[in-house]
Amino acid sequence: MADAAGPRNDEAIPDATVARLPIYLRGLVELSDDGVGTVSSVVLASLAGVNAANVRKDMSYLHADGTRGVGYDVDHLIGEISLVLGGGVPSPVVIVGVGNLGRALSRYDGFVAGGFPVAGLVDADPAVVGRRVAGNVVRSVEDLGALVAETGCTVGIVATPASAAQAAVDSLVASGVTSILNFAPTVVTVPERVDLRQVDLATELQILGYHQHHRAVEARSGRATG
Amino acid sequence: MADAAGPRNDEAIPDATVARLPIYLRGLVELSDDGVGTVSSVVLASLAGVNAANVRKDMSYLHADGTRGVGYDVDHLIGEISLVLGGGVPSPVVIVGVGNLGRALSRYDGFVAGGFPVAGLVDADPAVVGRRVAGNVVRSVEDLGALVAETGCTVGIVATPASAAQAAVDSLVASGVTSILNFAPTVVTVPERVDLRQVDLATELQILGYHQHHRAVEARSGRATG
DNA sequence: AATGCCATGTGAAATGGTGCACAAGCGCCT
Protein backbone atom coordinates (compact mmCIF):
# COMPACT_ATOMS: atom_id res chain seq x y z
CA MET A 1 0.00 0.00 0.00
CA ALA A 2 2.88 2.31 0.81
CA ASP A 3 4.24 1.34 -2.56
CA ALA A 4 1.00 2.20 -4.28
CA ALA A 5 1.43 5.81 -3.23
CA GLY A 6 4.17 6.03 -5.82
CA PRO A 7 3.82 6.89 -9.50
CA ARG A 8 0.51 6.04 -11.07
CA ASN A 9 1.82 6.54 -14.57
CA ASP A 10 4.06 3.52 -14.58
CA GLU A 11 1.43 2.09 -16.86
CA ALA A 12 2.98 3.17 -20.11
CA ILE A 13 5.00 5.98 -21.56
CA PRO A 14 5.12 6.07 -25.36
CA ASP A 15 8.47 5.16 -26.87
CA ALA A 16 8.68 8.47 -28.66
CA THR A 17 8.29 10.28 -25.37
CA VAL A 18 10.89 8.14 -23.62
CA ALA A 19 13.34 8.91 -26.38
CA ARG A 20 12.90 12.61 -25.72
CA LEU A 21 13.20 12.50 -21.94
CA PRO A 22 17.01 12.42 -21.89
CA ILE A 23 17.05 15.48 -24.12
CA TYR A 24 14.72 17.32 -21.79
CA LEU A 25 16.83 16.23 -18.87
CA ARG A 26 19.98 17.72 -20.34
CA GLY A 27 18.28 21.03 -20.95
CA LEU A 28 16.77 21.06 -17.49
CA VAL A 29 20.07 20.36 -15.77
CA GLU A 30 21.58 23.24 -17.65
CA LEU A 31 18.76 25.50 -16.53
CA SER A 32 19.14 24.35 -12.96
CA ASP A 33 22.86 25.08 -13.06
CA ASP A 34 22.02 28.57 -14.23
CA GLY A 35 19.78 29.02 -11.23
CA VAL A 36 16.55 28.94 -13.19
CA GLY A 37 13.70 27.68 -11.03
CA THR A 38 10.78 27.26 -13.42
CA VAL A 39 10.44 26.64 -17.11
CA SER A 40 7.56 26.89 -19.56
CA SER A 41 6.80 24.32 -22.19
CA VAL A 42 7.75 26.85 -24.86
CA VAL A 43 11.23 27.37 -23.46
CA LEU A 44 11.81 23.69 -22.84
CA ALA A 45 10.62 22.96 -26.35
CA SER A 46 13.12 25.33 -27.89
CA LEU A 47 15.86 23.81 -25.75
CA ALA A 48 14.97 20.34 -26.95
CA GLY A 49 14.18 21.32 -30.51
CA VAL A 50 10.60 20.08 -30.46
CA ASN A 51 7.07 21.45 -30.48
CA ALA A 52 5.72 23.00 -27.28
CA ALA A 53 2.50 21.01 -27.38
CA ASN A 54 4.62 17.92 -27.71
CA VAL A 55 6.48 18.86 -24.55
CA ARG A 56 3.26 19.34 -22.65
CA LYS A 57 1.90 16.02 -23.80
CA ASP A 58 5.15 14.33 -22.85
CA MET A 59 5.02 15.92 -19.42
CA SER A 60 1.49 14.71 -18.94
CA TYR A 61 2.85 11.17 -18.77
CA LEU A 62 5.06 12.10 -15.84
CA HIS A 63 4.19 13.61 -12.49
CA ALA A 64 5.16 16.91 -13.95
CA ASP A 65 2.86 18.94 -11.70
CA GLY A 66 3.11 22.00 -13.88
CA THR A 67 1.27 25.05 -12.62
CA ARG A 68 -0.84 26.94 -15.09
CA GLY A 69 0.27 30.45 -15.71
CA VAL A 70 3.74 29.64 -14.38
CA GLY A 71 5.31 26.52 -15.85
CA TYR A 72 7.17 23.51 -14.51
CA ASP A 73 9.49 23.39 -11.52
CA VAL A 74 12.91 22.66 -12.97
CA ASP A 75 14.31 20.64 -10.10
CA HIS A 76 11.11 18.69 -9.65
CA LEU A 77 11.11 17.78 -13.33
CA ILE A 78 14.74 16.71 -13.14
CA GLY A 79 13.80 14.42 -10.29
CA GLU A 80 10.82 12.93 -12.07
CA ILE A 81 12.61 12.30 -15.34
CA SER A 82 15.62 10.83 -13.56
CA LEU A 83 13.30 8.57 -11.66
CA VAL A 84 11.58 7.34 -14.79
CA LEU A 85 14.86 6.82 -16.59
CA GLY A 86 16.31 4.25 -14.28
CA GLY A 87 15.06 4.96 -10.82
CA GLY A 88 17.78 7.46 -10.08
CA VAL A 89 20.17 4.63 -9.37
CA PRO A 90 23.34 4.37 -11.45
CA SER A 91 23.51 1.26 -13.64
CA PRO A 92 27.03 0.03 -14.25
CA VAL A 93 27.69 -1.19 -17.77
CA VAL A 94 30.08 -3.71 -19.25
CA ILE A 95 31.64 -3.16 -22.65
CA VAL A 96 32.37 -6.15 -24.87
CA GLY A 97 35.01 -5.48 -27.48
CA VAL A 98 37.97 -3.20 -26.82
CA GLY A 99 38.81 -2.06 -30.32
CA ASN A 100 38.84 1.53 -31.49
CA LEU A 101 35.24 2.08 -30.68
CA GLY A 102 35.26 0.16 -27.41
CA ARG A 103 38.16 2.20 -26.11
CA ALA A 104 36.51 5.46 -27.09
CA LEU A 105 33.28 4.40 -25.42
CA SER A 106 35.07 3.34 -22.25
CA ARG A 107 36.47 6.86 -21.97
CA TYR A 108 33.26 8.62 -22.89
CA ASP A 109 32.35 11.02 -20.09
CA GLY A 110 28.70 11.13 -21.03
CA PHE A 111 28.07 7.59 -19.82
CA VAL A 112 29.17 8.36 -16.27
CA ALA A 113 27.29 11.65 -16.28
CA GLY A 114 24.21 9.86 -17.48
CA GLY A 115 24.36 7.36 -14.65
CA PHE A 116 26.07 4.55 -16.52
CA PRO A 117 29.61 4.11 -15.17
CA VAL A 118 31.74 1.57 -16.98
CA ALA A 119 32.21 -1.33 -14.59
CA GLY A 120 34.32 -3.53 -16.82
CA LEU A 121 35.73 -4.32 -20.22
CA VAL A 122 36.09 -7.68 -21.88
CA ASP A 123 37.60 -8.82 -25.16
CA ALA A 124 38.13 -12.10 -26.95
CA ASP A 125 41.65 -11.23 -28.08
CA PRO A 126 44.25 -12.58 -25.61
CA ALA A 127 46.62 -9.83 -26.71
CA VAL A 128 44.26 -7.23 -25.30
CA VAL A 129 43.22 -9.08 -22.15
CA GLY A 130 45.11 -7.81 -19.11
CA ARG A 131 45.82 -4.40 -20.56
CA ARG A 132 44.60 -1.36 -18.72
CA VAL A 133 42.14 0.85 -20.56
CA ALA A 134 40.55 3.93 -19.05
CA GLY A 135 41.15 2.69 -15.53
CA ASN A 136 39.85 -0.80 -16.13
CA VAL A 137 41.79 -3.97 -16.71
CA VAL A 138 40.47 -5.79 -19.76
CA ARG A 139 39.25 -9.25 -18.88
CA SER A 140 38.61 -12.27 -21.01
CA VAL A 141 35.20 -12.71 -22.51
CA GLU A 142 35.10 -15.99 -20.65
CA ASP A 143 35.05 -14.05 -17.40
CA LEU A 144 32.00 -12.12 -18.53
CA GLY A 145 29.63 -14.06 -16.32
CA ALA A 146 31.80 -13.55 -13.26
CA LEU A 147 32.30 -9.88 -14.04
CA VAL A 148 28.59 -9.28 -14.40
CA ALA A 149 27.90 -11.12 -11.16
CA GLU A 150 30.58 -9.19 -9.24
CA THR A 151 29.58 -5.77 -10.46
CA GLY A 152 25.86 -6.27 -10.75
CA CYS A 153 25.86 -4.98 -14.30
CA THR A 154 22.53 -5.21 -16.07
CA VAL A 155 23.53 -3.27 -19.17
CA GLY A 156 25.95 -4.41 -21.85
CA ILE A 157 27.52 -2.55 -24.74
CA VAL A 158 28.65 -4.52 -27.78
CA ALA A 159 31.52 -2.91 -29.68
CA THR A 160 32.88 -5.96 -31.46
CA PRO A 161 33.24 -6.55 -35.18
CA ALA A 162 30.02 -7.61 -36.85
CA SER A 163 31.17 -11.21 -37.07
CA ALA A 164 31.48 -11.50 -33.29
CA ALA A 165 28.41 -9.51 -32.34
CA GLN A 166 25.86 -12.28 -32.01
CA ALA A 167 28.22 -14.33 -29.85
CA ALA A 168 28.87 -11.31 -27.67
CA VAL A 169 25.17 -10.70 -27.30
CA ASP A 170 24.56 -14.33 -26.43
CA SER A 171 27.25 -14.20 -23.77
CA LEU A 172 25.76 -11.07 -22.27
CA VAL A 173 22.32 -12.61 -22.20
CA ALA A 174 23.68 -15.77 -20.62
CA SER A 175 25.38 -13.66 -17.98
CA GLY A 176 22.10 -12.12 -16.98
CA VAL A 177 22.34 -8.76 -18.71
CA THR A 178 18.88 -7.50 -19.65
CA SER A 179 19.67 -4.40 -21.69
CA ILE A 180 22.06 -4.30 -24.62
CA LEU A 181 23.32 -1.48 -26.78
CA ASN A 182 24.78 -2.85 -30.00
CA PHE A 183 27.27 -0.85 -32.05
CA ALA A 184 28.23 -3.71 -34.34
CA PRO A 185 26.89 -3.19 -37.85
CA THR A 186 24.75 -6.27 -37.97
CA VAL A 187 21.31 -7.43 -36.96
CA VAL A 188 21.38 -9.47 -33.77
CA THR A 189 18.60 -11.27 -31.99
CA VAL A 190 17.83 -11.48 -28.31
CA PRO A 191 15.24 -13.25 -26.17
CA GLU A 192 12.07 -11.29 -25.70
CA ARG A 193 12.84 -10.38 -22.11
CA VAL A 194 16.02 -8.58 -23.16
CA ASP A 195 15.90 -5.04 -24.45
CA LEU A 196 18.07 -4.25 -27.45
CA ARG A 197 18.98 -1.00 -29.13
CA GLN A 198 21.04 -0.65 -32.25
CA VAL A 199 23.40 2.22 -33.05
CA ASP A 200 24.70 1.93 -36.55
CA LEU A 201 27.28 4.53 -37.45
CA ALA A 202 27.72 3.75 -41.13
CA THR A 203 23.99 3.50 -41.61
CA GLU A 204 23.52 7.00 -40.29
CA LEU A 205 25.85 8.32 -42.96
CA GLN A 206 24.10 6.33 -45.64
CA ILE A 207 20.79 7.85 -44.64
CA LEU A 208 22.35 11.27 -44.96
CA GLY A 209 23.67 10.15 -48.32
CA TYR A 210 20.19 9.46 -49.57
CA HIS A 211 18.97 12.94 -48.81
CA GLN A 212 22.09 14.47 -50.32
CA HIS A 213 21.75 12.47 -53.51
CA HIS A 214 18.05 13.14 -53.63
CA ARG A 215 18.60 16.87 -53.35
CA ALA A 216 21.15 16.75 -56.16
CA VAL A 217 18.88 14.76 -58.45
CA GLU A 218 15.99 17.05 -57.76
CA ALA A 219 18.02 20.17 -58.42
CA ARG A 220 19.24 18.72 -61.71
CA SER A 221 15.80 17.67 -62.90
CA GLY A 222 14.48 21.03 -61.76
CA ARG A 223 16.97 22.74 -64.06
CA ALA A 224 16.30 20.28 -66.88
CA THR A 225 12.57 20.80 -66.65
CA GLY A 226 12.95 24.49 -67.58
CA MET B 1 12.29 13.19 -72.11
CA ALA B 2 15.38 11.04 -72.24
CA ASP B 3 15.85 11.89 -68.61
CA ALA B 4 12.31 10.90 -67.81
CA ALA B 5 13.16 7.35 -68.82
CA GLY B 6 15.17 7.14 -65.60
CA PRO B 7 13.84 6.40 -62.15
CA ARG B 8 10.24 7.33 -61.69
CA ASN B 9 10.36 6.89 -57.94
CA ASP B 10 12.69 9.76 -57.22
CA GLU B 11 9.55 11.49 -56.11
CA ALA B 12 9.67 10.38 -52.53
CA ILE B 13 10.81 7.45 -50.44
CA PRO B 14 9.45 7.48 -46.90
CA ASP B 15 12.04 8.21 -44.24
CA ALA B 16 11.30 4.97 -42.48
CA THR B 17 12.07 3.08 -45.65
CA VAL B 18 15.29 4.98 -46.27
CA ALA B 19 16.43 4.12 -42.77
CA ARG B 20 16.02 0.43 -43.55
CA LEU B 21 17.74 0.44 -46.93
CA PRO B 22 21.28 0.25 -45.51
CA ILE B 23 20.23 -2.74 -43.44
CA TYR B 24 18.84 -4.49 -46.47
CA LEU B 25 21.98 -3.62 -48.37
CA ARG B 26 24.21 -5.28 -45.79
CA GLY B 27 22.18 -8.45 -45.88
CA LEU B 28 22.10 -8.48 -49.66
CA VAL B 29 25.84 -8.04 -49.97
CA GLU B 30 26.30 -10.96 -47.64
CA LEU B 31 23.96 -13.07 -49.77
CA SER B 32 25.77 -12.05 -52.92
CA ASP B 33 29.11 -13.02 -51.39
CA ASP B 34 27.61 -16.40 -50.62
CA GLY B 35 26.66 -16.79 -54.25
CA VAL B 36 22.94 -16.44 -53.69
CA GLY B 37 21.24 -15.05 -56.78
CA THR B 38 17.68 -14.39 -55.71
CA VAL B 39 16.01 -13.62 -52.43
CA SER B 40 12.40 -13.61 -51.27
CA SER B 41 10.86 -10.92 -49.13
CA VAL B 42 10.53 -13.42 -46.31
CA VAL B 43 14.24 -14.21 -46.28
CA LEU B 44 15.28 -10.60 -46.62
CA ALA B 45 12.90 -9.69 -43.84
CA SER B 46 14.44 -12.18 -41.46
CA LEU B 47 17.91 -10.92 -42.38
CA ALA B 48 16.89 -7.36 -41.61
CA GLY B 49 14.72 -8.18 -38.64
CA VAL B 50 11.54 -6.71 -40.04
CA ASN B 51 8.17 -7.83 -41.37
CA ALA B 52 8.03 -9.38 -44.84
CA ALA B 53 5.18 -7.17 -46.01
CA ASN B 54 7.24 -4.24 -44.90
CA VAL B 55 10.09 -5.40 -47.11
CA ARG B 56 7.80 -5.70 -50.11
CA LYS B 57 6.35 -2.25 -49.58
CA ASP B 58 9.83 -0.84 -49.19
CA MET B 59 10.92 -2.51 -52.39
CA SER B 60 7.94 -1.09 -54.19
CA TYR B 61 9.50 2.36 -53.81
CA LEU B 62 12.60 1.20 -55.68
CA HIS B 63 12.96 -0.34 -59.10
CA ALA B 64 13.03 -3.67 -57.38
CA ASP B 65 11.64 -5.60 -60.34
CA GLY B 66 10.83 -8.61 -58.26
CA THR B 67 9.42 -11.57 -60.12
CA ARG B 68 6.37 -13.27 -58.70
CA GLY B 69 6.93 -16.79 -57.67
CA VAL B 70 10.68 -16.25 -57.52
CA GLY B 71 11.77 -13.20 -55.56
CA TYR B 72 14.19 -10.37 -56.10
CA ASP B 73 17.49 -10.48 -57.96
CA VAL B 74 20.14 -9.94 -55.31
CA ASP B 75 22.68 -8.09 -57.41
CA HIS B 76 20.06 -5.97 -59.05
CA LEU B 77 18.72 -4.95 -55.65
CA ILE B 78 22.20 -4.12 -54.46
CA GLY B 79 22.61 -1.85 -57.43
CA GLU B 80 19.29 -0.12 -56.94
CA ILE B 81 19.74 0.49 -53.25
CA SER B 82 23.30 1.70 -53.71
CA LEU B 83 22.05 4.08 -56.36
CA VAL B 84 19.36 5.49 -54.15
CA LEU B 85 21.74 5.84 -51.22
CA GLY B 86 24.12 8.30 -52.75
CA GLY B 87 24.21 7.57 -56.43
CA GLY B 88 26.89 4.95 -56.07
CA VAL B 89 29.52 7.64 -55.76
CA PRO B 90 31.65 7.74 -52.60
CA SER B 91 31.17 10.88 -50.48
CA PRO B 92 34.26 11.92 -48.56
CA VAL B 93 33.60 13.15 -45.03
CA VAL B 94 35.39 15.54 -42.74
CA ILE B 95 35.50 14.95 -38.99
CA VAL B 96 35.49 17.91 -36.63
CA GLY B 97 36.90 17.12 -33.21
CA VAL B 98 39.73 14.65 -32.71
CA GLY B 99 39.09 13.51 -29.17
CA ASN B 100 38.45 9.93 -28.11
CA LEU B 101 35.40 9.59 -30.27
CA GLY B 102 36.79 11.48 -33.24
CA ARG B 103 39.85 9.23 -33.33
CA ALA B 104 37.73 6.10 -33.12
CA LEU B 105 35.46 7.32 -35.89
CA SER B 106 38.41 8.23 -38.12
CA ARG B 107 39.57 4.62 -37.87
CA TYR B 108 36.15 3.09 -38.26
CA ASP B 109 36.20 0.69 -41.22
CA GLY B 110 32.49 0.83 -41.76
CA PHE B 111 32.61 4.36 -43.09
CA VAL B 112 34.92 3.49 -45.95
CA ALA B 113 33.00 0.32 -46.69
CA GLY B 114 29.79 2.32 -46.75
CA GLY B 115 31.18 4.75 -49.28
CA PHE B 116 32.24 7.48 -46.88
CA PRO B 117 36.04 7.70 -46.76
CA VAL B 118 37.46 10.13 -44.24
CA ALA B 119 39.00 12.97 -46.23
CA GLY B 120 40.22 15.05 -43.36
CA LEU B 121 40.26 15.82 -39.66
CA VAL B 122 40.16 19.17 -37.95
CA ASP B 123 40.38 20.27 -34.33
CA ALA B 124 40.39 23.52 -32.44
CA ASP B 125 43.15 22.48 -30.05
CA PRO B 126 46.58 23.64 -31.31
CA ALA B 127 48.16 20.76 -29.43
CA VAL B 128 46.38 18.29 -31.66
CA VAL B 129 46.73 20.15 -34.95
CA GLY B 130 49.55 18.74 -37.04
CA ARG B 131 49.45 15.30 -35.46
CA ARG B 132 48.84 12.33 -37.66
CA VAL B 133 45.72 10.27 -36.93
CA ALA B 134 44.63 7.29 -38.98
CA GLY B 135 46.62 8.43 -41.97
CA ASN B 136 45.40 12.00 -41.87
CA VAL B 137 47.18 15.07 -40.57
CA VAL B 138 44.90 17.00 -38.25
CA ARG B 139 44.33 20.53 -39.49
CA SER B 140 43.11 23.60 -37.72
CA VAL B 141 39.41 24.25 -37.63
CA GLU B 142 40.23 27.52 -39.35
CA ASP B 143 41.32 25.55 -42.40
CA LEU B 144 37.96 23.82 -42.56
CA GLY B 145 36.73 25.87 -45.48
CA ALA B 146 39.87 25.18 -47.47
CA LEU B 147 39.80 21.50 -46.61
CA VAL B 148 36.22 21.13 -47.71
CA ALA B 149 36.94 23.00 -50.93
CA GLU B 150 40.02 20.85 -51.70
CA THR B 151 38.42 17.52 -51.02
CA GLY B 152 34.89 18.26 -52.16
CA CYS B 153 33.47 17.00 -48.90
CA THR B 154 29.75 17.45 -48.54
CA VAL B 155 29.35 15.51 -45.32
CA GLY B 156 30.63 16.53 -41.90
CA ILE B 157 30.86 14.61 -38.64
CA VAL B 158 30.85 16.55 -35.39
CA ALA B 159 32.67 14.79 -32.55
CA THR B 160 33.45 17.77 -30.36
CA PRO B 161 32.39 18.39 -26.75
CA ALA B 162 28.86 19.67 -26.43
CA SER B 163 30.07 23.18 -25.74
CA ALA B 164 31.81 23.42 -29.11
CA ALA B 165 29.23 21.61 -31.20
CA GLN B 166 27.17 24.52 -32.44
CA ALA B 167 30.30 26.40 -33.50
CA ALA B 168 31.54 23.29 -35.30
CA VAL B 169 28.23 22.93 -37.08
CA ASP B 170 28.23 26.59 -38.07
CA SER B 171 31.72 26.25 -39.50
CA LEU B 172 30.72 23.19 -41.49
CA VAL B 173 27.67 24.94 -42.87
CA ALA B 174 29.71 28.00 -43.75
CA SER B 175 32.17 25.74 -45.58
CA GLY B 176 29.42 24.41 -47.77
CA VAL B 177 28.77 21.06 -46.13
CA THR B 178 25.16 20.01 -46.61
CA SER B 179 24.90 16.90 -44.45
CA ILE B 180 25.97 16.70 -40.83
CA LEU B 181 26.13 13.83 -38.38
CA ASN B 182 26.34 15.16 -34.83
CA PHE B 183 27.72 13.03 -32.01
CA ALA B 184 27.91 15.85 -29.49
CA PRO B 185 25.32 15.45 -26.76
CA THR B 186 23.50 18.68 -27.42
CA VAL B 187 20.78 20.03 -29.65
CA VAL B 188 22.20 22.02 -32.55
CA THR B 189 20.42 23.97 -35.23
CA VAL B 190 21.15 24.18 -38.94
CA PRO B 191 19.67 26.08 -41.89
CA GLU B 192 16.81 24.32 -43.57
CA ARG B 193 18.83 23.30 -46.61
CA VAL B 194 21.25 21.31 -44.44
CA ASP B 195 20.44 17.79 -43.35
CA LEU B 196 21.22 16.91 -39.75
CA ARG B 197 21.21 13.64 -37.89
CA GLN B 198 21.89 13.22 -34.21
CA VAL B 199 23.58 10.23 -32.61
CA ASP B 200 23.46 10.46 -28.87
CA LEU B 201 25.33 7.71 -27.09
CA ALA B 202 24.37 8.49 -23.51
CA THR B 203 20.77 9.00 -24.51
CA GLU B 204 20.62 5.52 -25.96
CA LEU B 205 21.66 4.08 -22.62
CA GLN B 206 19.14 6.20 -20.79
CA ILE B 207 16.38 4.90 -23.02
CA LEU B 208 17.47 1.38 -22.18
CA GLY B 209 17.45 2.46 -18.56
CA TYR B 210 13.80 3.37 -18.75
CA HIS B 211 12.77 -0.04 -19.97
CA GLN B 212 14.95 -1.75 -17.40
CA HIS B 213 13.54 0.30 -14.56
CA HIS B 214 10.05 -0.13 -15.91
CA ARG B 215 10.43 -3.89 -16.02
CA ALA B 216 11.71 -3.91 -12.44
CA VAL B 217 8.85 -1.77 -11.17
CA GLU B 218 6.32 -3.88 -12.98
CA ALA B 219 7.77 -7.11 -11.65
CA ARG B 220 7.71 -5.74 -8.13
CA SER B 221 4.15 -4.50 -8.33
CA GLY B 222 3.20 -7.75 -9.99
CA ARG B 223 4.51 -9.65 -7.01
CA ALA B 224 2.98 -7.20 -4.57
CA THR B 225 -0.38 -7.46 -6.27
CA GLY B 226 -0.54 -11.18 -5.60
C1' DA C 1 -0.10 -26.09 -73.86
C1' DA C 2 -2.25 -26.33 -69.49
C1' DT C 3 -2.09 -26.45 -64.54
C1' DG C 4 -0.47 -25.74 -59.92
C1' DC C 5 2.60 -23.50 -56.86
C1' DC C 6 4.67 -19.68 -55.02
C1' DA C 7 6.05 -14.95 -54.18
C1' DT C 8 5.17 -10.21 -55.48
C1' DG C 9 2.51 -5.95 -55.35
C1' DT C 10 -1.12 -3.35 -53.22
C1' DG C 11 -5.73 -1.73 -51.24
C1' DA C 12 -7.33 -0.96 -46.81
C1' DA C 13 -7.53 -1.19 -41.86
C1' DA C 14 -5.04 -0.50 -37.62
C1' DT C 15 -1.60 1.75 -35.04
C1' DG C 16 1.26 5.35 -33.21
C1' DG C 17 2.63 9.98 -33.08
C1' DT C 18 2.25 15.07 -33.89
C1' DG C 19 0.37 19.56 -33.66
C1' DC C 20 -3.55 22.69 -33.38
C1' DA C 21 -6.82 25.00 -30.80
C1' DC C 22 -9.13 25.85 -26.81
C1' DA C 23 -10.96 25.25 -22.21
C1' DA C 24 -9.41 25.21 -17.38
C1' DG C 25 -6.79 27.04 -13.67
C1' DC C 26 -3.27 29.63 -11.13
C1' DG C 27 -1.04 33.80 -9.60
C1' DC C 28 -0.37 38.59 -9.75
C1' DC C 29 -1.89 43.20 -9.77
C1' DT C 30 -5.20 46.59 -8.75
Place this chain on the structure above:
DNA sequence: AGGCGCTTGTGCACCATTTCACATGGCATT
Protein backbone atom coordinates in the same frame (compact mmCIF):
# COMPACT_ATOMS: atom_id res chain seq x y z
C1' DA D 1 -11.92 40.67 -3.50
C1' DG D 2 -12.04 40.68 -8.37
C1' DG D 3 -10.30 40.56 -12.89
C1' DC D 4 -6.65 39.76 -16.22
C1' DG D 5 -2.93 37.51 -18.44
C1' DC D 6 -0.30 33.64 -18.83
C1' DT D 7 0.53 28.68 -19.20
C1' DT D 8 -0.93 24.04 -18.56
C1' DG D 9 -3.58 20.00 -19.93
C1' DT D 10 -6.15 17.70 -23.57
C1' DG D 11 -9.75 16.49 -27.24
C1' DC D 12 -9.44 16.06 -32.01
C1' DA D 13 -7.92 15.86 -36.62
C1' DC D 14 -4.13 14.90 -39.51
C1' DC D 15 -0.21 12.35 -41.07
C1' DA D 16 3.12 8.57 -41.44
C1' DT D 17 3.90 3.92 -40.90
C1' DT D 18 2.91 -0.85 -40.24
C1' DT D 19 0.48 -4.94 -41.07
C1' DC D 20 -2.95 -7.95 -42.98
C1' DA D 21 -5.16 -10.19 -46.65
C1' DC D 22 -5.68 -11.16 -51.23
C1' DA D 23 -5.61 -10.62 -56.11
C1' DT D 24 -2.11 -10.81 -59.75
C1' DG D 25 1.14 -13.02 -62.46
C1' DG D 26 5.45 -15.66 -63.63
C1' DC D 27 7.83 -20.22 -63.70
C1' DA D 28 8.31 -25.07 -63.65
C1' DT D 29 6.47 -29.38 -64.36
C1' DT D 30 3.65 -32.53 -66.69
